Amino acid sequence: MPRRVAMREVGPRDGFQNEPETIAAADKIRLIDMLSATGVPRIEVTSFVRADVIPQLADGAEVLAGIERRPGVSFSVLIPNRRGLEHALPHRDRFDEISVFLSASESHNQANVNRSIADSLAGLEETLAAAGEAGLRREGVIATSFGCPYEGAVPPERVFEIAERLAAAGCAEVGFGDTTGMANPRQVREFFAAARKRLPGVELTAHFHNTRGQGLANVLAALEEGIASFEASFGELGGCPVPPGSTGNVSSEDVVSMLHEMGIETGIDLSALIAASRAAQEVLGRPLGAHVLRAGPVDWRVGQS
Ligand code: ZN
Numbered sequence: 001m002p003r004r005v006a007m008r009e010v011g012p013r014d015g016f017q018n019e020p021e022t023i024a025a026a027d028k029i030r031l032i033d034m035l036s037a038t039g040v041p042r043i044e045v046t047s048f049v050r051a052d053v054i055p056q057l058a059d060g061a062e063v064l065a066g067i068e069r070r071p072g073v074s075f076s077v078l079i080p081n082r083r084g085l086e087h088a089l090p091h092r093d094r095f096d097e098i099s100v101f102l103s104a105s106e107s108h109n110q111a112n113v114n115r116s117i118a119d120s121l122a123g124l125e126e127t128l129a130a131a132g133e134a135g136l137r138r139e140g141v142i143a144t145s146f147g148c149p150y151e152g153a154v155p156p157e158r159v160f161e162i163a164e165r166l167a168a169a170g171c172a173e174v175g176f177g178d179t180t181g182m183a184n185p186r187q188v189r190e191f192f193a194a195a196r197k198r199l200p201g202v203e204l205t206a207h208f209h210n211t212r213g214q215g216l217a218n219v220l221a222a223l224e225e226g227i228a229s230f231e232a233s234f235g236e237l238g239g240c241p242v243p244p245g246s247t248g249n250v251s252s253e254d255v256v257s258m259l260h261e262m263g264i265e266t267g268i269d270l271s272a273l274i275a276a277s278r279a280a281q282e283v284l285g286r287p288l289g290a291h292v293l294r295a296g297p298v299d300w301r302v303g304q305s
Pocket of ligand 1: 014177179207208209238249
């Protein structure tokens with residue numbers, strides 16, 4: 001298992017995008033500043049998707065302008081296409097990385113971006129090339145890597161072919177999303193064992209959802225295959241609109257707590273992370289689902305708040 005893991009906090013994008021409320025830019029900025037003070041090395045701060053498609057993130061430029069740039073924290077933005085990149089590039093000094101995305105299953109890709117996988121890949125290759133010219137580090141995220149709500153099983157071979165295309169187009173990192181929480185730990189082990197052979201030199205990132213309560217088990221399975229890069233969402237914010245009622249990403253504090261208890265370093269101050277989730281609860285006016293948010297870290301004494 002890795003001795004140290006690189007976490008990427010995706011709550012400000014993946015989380016806020018999929019919550020029913022639209023959060024004020026000032027609140028987002030305050031929460032992202034709290035997150036970047038936790039020691040987390042990477043934060044996905046917003047996206048440049050069309051405002052009519054995702055109104056929750058229409059304030060991307062304002063958020064980027066307002067958040068504090070902290071040494072050692074890399075900010076990324078999610079970019080859907082070439083047009084999104086053009087909207088992001090004027091704010092180039094405010095972020096370090098982009099992530100692009102597509103789905104491994106045709107029907108989910110159609111439902112999500114209304115294009116075939118082949119069309120998505122062709123567009124993303126152009127977008128990635130332009131982002132490379134702007135000196136941006138690039139991550140490609142493949143949704144439904146472990147199963148599709150419309151098609152069921154997704155052959156790993158198909159996922160790896162897409163990942164190879166993304167790597168060839170300049171992605172230093174490929175993230176594999178369990179978008180609707182269909183992965184199981186055995187599948188995750190087999191998947192990453194094969195992925196490591198197929199994609200040498202590419203940073204492999206696991207992005208699990210806790211839809212069916214198997215998020216942490218899947219994190220452990222990925223760790224056992226040497227995966228050292230994980231995306232998670234503070235508070236367990238977010239989810240996926242399909243299927244309705246899905247719970248969110250695996251929670252950052254639950255992953256970080258488990259890693260620390262296992263002796264794996266993250267560089268993150270868990271108490272500061274919990275404080276950020278509490279602040280998010282206050283903004284939303286309702287409790288969030290993360291276990292460690294409710295119970296506190298293992299080393300907190302009973303009765304201590
Ligand atoms: Zn997610």
